[in-house]
Amino acid sequence: MKIYRYAFILFILLGCSLNLISQESDLLSLLDEEETTHYTTASFKATRVINLHSLENMSAGELDIKIQHRFGFISGGAYELWGLDQSTIRIGADYGVTNSFMIGLGRSSYEKTYDGFMKLKVLRQSTGAKNMPVTLALFSSMAIKTLKPSDPNRENYFSNNLYYAFQMILGRKFSDAFSLQLSPSLVHRNLVATAEESNDVVALGVGGRIKLSKRVSLNAEYIYVWPDQIADIYTNSFSIGFDIETGGHVFQLHFSNSTSMIEKGFIAETVGEWGKGEVHLGFNISRVFNLK
């Protein structure tokens, strides 16, 4: 019997010492870890995929001065220096009012158009305590064309020059390298050229990026416009390019068949045919300033 007792005591002692060893090898495991919510960041490097608004917002107090530039069509050949002789430009400023609400203003040389927009993040992709598989943003913009009317004899109301665009941006960062978003869009034109064109244009944009290195990503976007809404001369917008990040700048270099850089333009008024080389070389330069 005695031997059993000794064995029992030895067992307890052994148990204690083992306990001691295990505790010492990992002290932090003694603390129970509270699960925190981790919000996904940097799904895209900029607030634009290329022309399309990405699901990213400016942070509160950040001002982004954006210079967007498109050269002429490459199909212009050597005479036009492959489009380098022409240029279309949009100068804009985006500002983060809060971390989930941003506004922006811009002026495009294309049809001398002024535009303003708002973007509100409704859902943020997250893991951990709060799990949310997607980011959802709502976007709305308005544009005013100030180009002198083609027919001065016709009565031209101010409202003729107004355009509106609404978008839902639904996206997900699937991995560090790959993000994808869908942008169902509605563009409203107060005035269209012919009765065959509809004032409302429904479209679906798809944009994505693949990170090639820490500071370079390959971006592409395509916007499908449902048939019989726009004139035959217009086609769907497709753009592909690179985001190159250098400290406070993001440099976006791309090819696009769209001339305009605002929604009503690149969704409903794209004329370039990729097959015919009617493609612009273009870039967006973004410089961020902290106002807070």
Add this chain to the structure above:
Amino acid sequence: MNTKILFALALCLCTQVAIGQKYFSKSGKISFFSDTDMEKIEAENTSASTVIDFSSGAIEWAVLIQGFQFEKALMQEHFNENYMESSKYPKAKFKGVIEDHTKVDLTKDGTYEVMVNGELEIRGIKKPVSTKAKIDVANKMFTGTCSFSVMIADYGIKVPKVVENNIADEVDITILAEYKPL
């Protein structure tokens, strides 16, 4: 009889282990500072976890990289995305020993200077760290503070040429925690 004494002894040993001399904090502050002529970069994390076992002098720290708060949101994004790769390496850890922990008397208020040796793990790379630390005892509680610096190249952090002058090669780290008994 003999067995009863042994049994009591064993129980004593057990309880001693259970009480222990362990102290912890879940709101440890870790901040770092990179100072160059071009730019000063500062970030702070106030939710680091740490445990000290005074019976052995063992000390451990762990901190979530994503919890570091910067003044500029873009800096924070670049810190996580480009330099620390926090989705791949979510935590930085320190595991070490307070070499002269026996001179700290937690029943007596005062300031004790101690030497801490251990390994700091950042981005999955472990490097030895040896630093002086201070333990301020007051009312059976104590505050631990420490500052040291690390070479960012030691942890495989590469800085591109364009921002070379904005980020210091050596970053100063300051640590503070108010420990409570575990």
